[in-house]
Amino acid sequence: MQASILEVRGLSKRFGGLTAVSELAFEVREGEILGMIGPNGAGKSTTFNLIAGTYPASSGEIVFKEASILGLAPHQIARRGILRTFQHNRPFEGMPVIDNVLVGAHRLFTKNSHAEEAVRRSRAEELIEFVGLGGLAAADVGTLSFGQGRLLEIARALAGEPRLILFDEPAAGLAPAELDRLAEIIRGIAARGIAVLLIEHDMHFLLPLAHRVVVLNFGAKIADGLPDEIRRDPAVMDAYLGSHAAHS
Ligand SMILES: Nc1ncnc2c1ncn2[C@@H]1O[C@H](COP(=O)(O)OP(=O)(O)OP(=O)(O)O)[C@@H](O)[C@H]1O
Ligand SMILES: [Mg+2]
Known part of the structure; x- marks a missing residue:
């Protein structure tokens, strides 16, 4: 198994009374495409903002290349090799x-x-x-x-020559032909040895692309595994069906 390049442990973020990210733990390994999915408001973008240093964490730890990056400014985190879209x-x-x-x-x-x-x-x-x-x-x-x-x-x-790149819903709004091209580019990035953390709403786009997937719901991790495991996970189905029901 590849060594991990990013480790997130017990990470939480509160905005006033709202807990946007709750006791989150996961790791991204060298050269891996790690997918992150979850319904609207699940805490995906907030997680990115915590990793990139845009928001300070309320508690927890973020370790990149074996050193804590918690509390660093965004430009310092970028200089260490984490870049985002x-x-x-x-x-x-x-x-x-x-x-x-x-x-x-x-x-x-x-x-x-x-x-x-x-x-x-x-x-x-x-x-x-x-x-x-x-x-x-x-x-x-x-x-x-x-x-x-x-x-x-x-x-x-x-x-900026990242070692880890964070993509926040790069497929949103793209046409089907553009999606294929994007998937190819993301695979090419991983092939260059850059680890990819990929937030995506669209499971049809994400599951064939990601090596592993983390699923968030209401700020907490509800599943973590191979795409095939995620596809069959009842808690994931419930989160998505529940969110569809809430939107309709
Ligand atoms: N700066 C902020 N101030 C207050 N609340 C915030 C802030 N940013 C996010 N939130 C809240 O935190 C929760 C998680 O939001 P976040 O943007 O991380 O979700 P998301 O999973 O990226 O959703 P989406 O799929 O819609 O992009 C939401 O309830 C959101 O309203
Ligand atoms: Mg978001």
Whole structure:
């Protein structure tokens, strides 16, 4: 079994009287795609915000590469190798695609030499190619489709050379053909040795892609296992059917 790169233990987050994440424990292993699913409001994005340092935890521990990252600022956590995409695209308007990717590489470069600039640009171009936006490096970011904007977010996160990448519902709003492409990209990221923690609503997208899956409901973990085990788990079915009933 691969060693774990991220360990979350007894993690809780309260917003006033609401417990958004409750005594959560799980691990992400080296090179693995770990899926995280759960109904609306289950605490998935909050978990990401705790790992990325956007919110302070109320209690618990988060260990990355055998060192605690609890209480570090988001930029410090990014420098240690955890990068994320958001639930909504966040392009830098009025800039070409390549400059949007270069923003993600910013933390890696301290000097501003011409040699470094050339390396930086060629790496950004490779990533643009890798996510399937080849030929669009010079295009204004405003000309991208929604799906292309999503791929740009991924390229920008990769530009920061993460060891662990957090994706918050990357499939949301994509067309079926784009979903296949996205799955291929996520597999390619894991194949590069980058661990992936993937939040996804859509079980049809997630289950064939993830190596293991953690299921949240009302902030707590209700299941943890292989995709086939999750598919058959009665507690998971109940959580999803219950949430569908509540929405209809
Ligand atoms: N900044 C905040 N202040 C107060 N409550 C919050 C805050 N962020 C999240 N919550 C609440 O915490 C709970 C978990 O929210 P979270 O966004 O983590 O859920 P989620 O699993 O990502 O849901 P979705 O599938 O809808 O994205 C929800 O009840 C939400 O309203
Ligand atoms: Mg969310």
